[in-house]
Amino acid sequence: MTMGTRLKGMRQVKGWSQAEVADQLVISRQSISKWELDQSLPDLTMLKKLAILYDFSLDELLQLKEEKIMALTGMTAQDMAEKTVKLLCPNQVPTETQITFLEEKFFIPISHQLAPEKVLWQTVIQVLPTGVGSNLSADCPTDTEESRLYQQYFRGDNGYYLILTADGLFNTTPVEWFETKKLKRILFAELEILAIAPYFDTxxxxxxxxxxxxxxxxxxxxxxxxxxxxxxxxxQVMTYLDPEAVFFKQYTKLYGLKLSKLWRKKKRLTDE
Known part of the structure; x- marks a missing residue:
């Protein structure tokens, strides 16, 4: 979509004619027409006035957000595998077998399912069982060879994997993935809030x-x-995905457990 097309669309959303916009900006109607036909471009001063007039940010007007997201480097399956193995095996040197298994059997298939979206952020929450199969879902038995190998390579872990793209947050456990090939998803369009905070209070x-x-x-x-x-x-990634902080929040005083308690009681999450 060209700059002219975006400007025309914004004007039409407001229900204004070119002459009405020209009157508000104190310029000629011909200038508006040339902008919308991509025959010329507004200067920076006019861009700022247009952003205020149409109630859009300059990022939206210039599509800078999309360009910034496209410029973000996606994580490769190898990057994710190497990073994850270090989290799962903090007290030992990871083996090539462990890294290759995660890369080829887990992260490459997941990346293919998410394509063409890039993985922009990923982490794992390690979940170690207290007994045999204690952390495995009862309705998700370990029938595949991949599930058994994962349990063998990572001492029974069924870590909770979080994966972020420009669309939203995806999550799964290795057993869920190997047995069903499904990812749970939380799309940004569905969110009222996504927040980072201290987990515990001071x-x-x-x-x-x-x-x-x-x-x-x-x-x-x-x-x-x-x-x-x-x-x-x-x-850092969310500064590109939600630059206006529409739904992404950062807290330093309101800690995580308090956040969930307030949300559960349907109380407003106060700003700091």
Missing amino acids: KHTMGNKSALFYGKKNGNYDLFAIQKPAAEALM
């Missing part, structure tokens, strides 16, 4: 965790405990 010192909280417009919500480096990386 009275607690239980690990170096951050909270990732989401609340849907239909009232559903969830809270995840993620590593602080993962939270910082997510915040």
Whole structure:
């Protein structure tokens, strides 16, 4: 879509004629016509006035958001595999077998399913069982060889994987993926809020965790405990995906458990 087409569309949404816009900007109607026909471009001063007049940000007017997102480098399956193995095996040197398995059997197929969207952020929440099969869903038995190998390579872990694209947040566990090849998705269009905050309040010192909280417009919500480096990386990506902070929030005083409690009671999430 050209600049002229966007300007024409914005004017028509307002229900104004070219002459009415020209009167408000104190310029000729011919100037408006030339802009909308892509015969000339408004200067920076006029762009700012148009953004105010049409109630659009300059990013939206110039499609800078889309260009910034396109410029973001997607994570490769190898990148995700190497990063994940380090989280799953913090006290040992990862083997090539572990990395190759995650790359070829897990992240490459997931990336193909998400295509053409790029993976912009990913992390795993390690979930270790307290007994045999204790963390495995009863309705999702480990029938595939991939499930058994994953359990073998990563000591029974069934980690909760979070994956972000420009469309939204996707999640799965290895057992769910290997048995069903399905990803659960939370689209940004469905969200009222996506927030990063401390997981615990300042009275607690239980690990170096951050909270990732989401609340849907239909009232559903969830809270995840993620590593602080993962939270910082997510915040950086979200400055491109939601530059106006329409739904993405960062909290330093309102901690994660409090966020979920307020949401559950349908109380307003106060700004800091």
